[in-house]
Amino acid sequence: MSAHRSEGHHLDYELVRSFWEEAAHDAESASYMAHEQGLPRDCIEHRFALERVVIDRWFAGLGPTASVLDVGCGAGAWTELFAQRYGRIVGVDASAGMLAAARRRLDGQRNVELVQGDALTVPLDGEFQGVLLGGLLMYLDRADAVALLVRLGQLAPNGRIILRESGIRSGVEVQTGSYQVVYRSVQEYEAVAAEAGLRVVAVERNRGYVHMEIAVALVNLARRLPPIARRDAAAVGGPLWRLLRATAPVALELVPRAIGAVGLGWPHLTNHFLLLERGTVPDGQRHRPPDAAVTPSTYIGRGHAGAAQVRRASQ
DSSP states (O other), X not given: OEEESSTTSOOOHHHHHHHHHHHGGGHHHHHXXXXXXXXXXXXXXHHHHHHHHHHHHHTTTOOTTOEEEEETOTTSHHXXXXXXXXXXXXXXXXXXXXXXXXXXXXXXXXXXXXXXXOTTTSOOOSOOSEEEEESOGGGSOHHHHHHXXXXXXXXXXXXXXXXXXXXXXXXXXXXXXXXXXEEXXXXXXXXXXXXXXXXXXXXXXXXXXXXXXXHHHHHXXXXXXXXXXXXXXXXXXXXXXXXXHHTHIIIIIIHHHHHHHTTOOOSSOEEEEEEEEEOOOOGGGTTOOXXXXXXXXXXXXXXXXXXXXXXXXXX
16 A cells, blocks of 8 residues: 555545445444454444534434435445434445445335435435535545535535545545545645535534544554464454543543644544535635635534445546
């Protein structure tokens, strides 16, 4: 695997697709990228609960008859939650394996439609009041990310669009190899949204992701040690997560804040929620170059893992 500090290197969408099809054998864990470090179900539930606080707050204005689009729905965790609250739910994913897991999970839910295909082109009917992209744009080149946001703005002209994306603290980092991904900073995502004609009205750090990423980083570090290197990932991930949970106020909150305060930038990856709405974007913020930054009208907090992503088969 190699990393490039610009978006000049394009992702190989076939490799992206292959990665998620292989990961679909453990779809629920893979949707939160907990499968390779052997992190237990409790870790996934912990992250989901913290993320739900943000989603609940930002979708609070949606009524029981609302239509919600879950793009890159993966194994269907968010789709299931939305189905319990809103009138019509559409989940879209490119991975047949991930969507099969979602169908098993959502069997019997009559207000849910699951669609396999490319979110840029798959037919979608009607207007949506809410849209969630749970770790999707990081698997798309910039031009496709902008194009997808343009389309979603058209599908939800009066709705709320929530992004949940992993990234880095500044600039862009493109990783190539068997796992291909683009890590963008919050400022980069703000620029992408502006180019698509959307306003970023709120940004919030994903605390659930931070907690999980601390566990991921420590598992990876521990498995470099010779006595532990040959052990099954779950034999390391499970006990380590339980230790972190037992010491959570210090290990998951105070220590990361202290590390951030001295500017060490650990863990390497960050994750944020961005709330987007259609609206008037100043002319100077449209069609900016990739390294331009846009300041949101509201900024909350500071600073992969996401569901199986929807992408083009070729580029």
